[in-house]
Amino acid sequence: MVWGMNIPPGSNGFYLEGAFEGEPPITSDGWRMRMADHYSNEMPEAQQVLFEDADSYAWHAVKKFSLNNEPQRLVDEAVTPIAAHEVPRYFKTRQDPKNLAALARFAGNVLTVNEALKQFIEWLEPGVHHFFPIEIRMPRNRVHPDQHYILVIGQHLDSFSPARSAQDSFKVCLPGLYSYSENAPQARKLAFRREAFGNAHLWRERHILGFLTCFSDRLHAEITDAGLRIPKQFPMIEV
Numbered sequence: 001m002v003w004g005m006n007i008p009p010g011s012n013g014f015y016l017e018g019a020f021e022g023e024p025p026i027t028s029d030g031w032r033m034r035m036a037d038h039y040s041n042e043m044p045e046a047q048q049v050l051f052e053d054a055d056s057y058a059w060h061a062v063k064k065f066s067l068n069n070e071p072q073r074l075v076d077e078a079v080t081p082i083a084a085h086e087v088p089r090y091f092k093t094r095q096d097p098k099n100l101a102a103l104a105r106f107a108g109n110v111l112t113v114n115e116a117l118k119q120f121i122e123w124l125e126p127g128v129h130h131f132f133p134i135e136i137r138m139p140r141n142r143v144h145p146d147q148h149y150i151l152v153i154g155q156h157l158d159s160f161s162p163a164r165s166a167q168d169s170f171k172v173c174l175p176g177l178y179s180y181s182e183n184a185p186q187a188r189k190l191a192f193r194r195e196a197f198g199n200a201h202l203w204r205e206r207h208i209l210g211f212l213t214c215f216s217d218r219l220h221a222e223i224t225d226a227g228l229r230i231p232k233q234f235p236m237i238e239v
Helices: 030-041 054-063 071-075 115-124 217-226
Strands: 002-005 018-020 090-093 103-106 110-114 130-138 148-152 170-174 177-180 202-205 213-216 233-238
Touching: 002 217, 018 030, 030 054, 110 115, 115 148, 115 217, 213 217
Parallel strands: 090 130
Antiparallel strands: 002 213, 002 233, 018 090, 103 110, 110 148, 130 148, 170 177, 202 213
C-alpha cells in the first residue's frame, strides 16, 4: 500500500510562522536577499548567464528546498544540486513553537523533521534524502532546544497511473502533468504502480503537481509504531 500526505496544516505544531534568516519584508526575506547578493557579488559570469538576473537565481535556489512541485522544475533536467552557500542558516519564528511535530513545515513550504524521524528515514533509505541542520531562533533571543533538519526529498518517481486512478481523484493540467484532489476520500483513489516505485519508502511523484508526498507501508508503520506525530496520511491504491 502507498500512503499519501498533503501539505502539513497551518496549526497544531505542524507549521512555523516566520522567515529564514530574519524577519521578512513584504515580498522577501534574508535568505533570498543573500542569494541575490551572492549572484551579484560572488557568482562567476559563466554561471550568471544561466539566470535572467539576481532575483531569478534567488528564486531558483530557494525553490530547491520547497515542497511544491511546479511545471518549470519538473521538466527542467538542468536543476543544479544544492550548493553549500544556498542552505539557509537559521529560521526566525514569530512566536514560540508549541508542540512541534516530528514533521512540520516552515513558512515557504519547506519541510522540517526532528532527529527521530530523520533516523528512521536514513535507516530505511540511506543516502537518498538530504537533511540540513537548521537552528530555530525564537523570540527573546532563545534557540529551540531540539535538533531539527530541513528535509529535501531526494527521489521523484513516475509511478502514478492515471488509467488506474478514479477520474475524480485528479485533473490533467498539461500533457503529462496532473493535479490531484486534496480531499482525502478522493485522493484515496489515486493509483501507483508497484513496478515503478519498487522498494522506495519516501518520494514525490514527478508528474503530480502540488504537495503530495508518498510513504511506503513500511515507513508509515515505523512512524506509527514509534508514536511520532506527523500530518495525517491516507492510504492510496497500489497496482
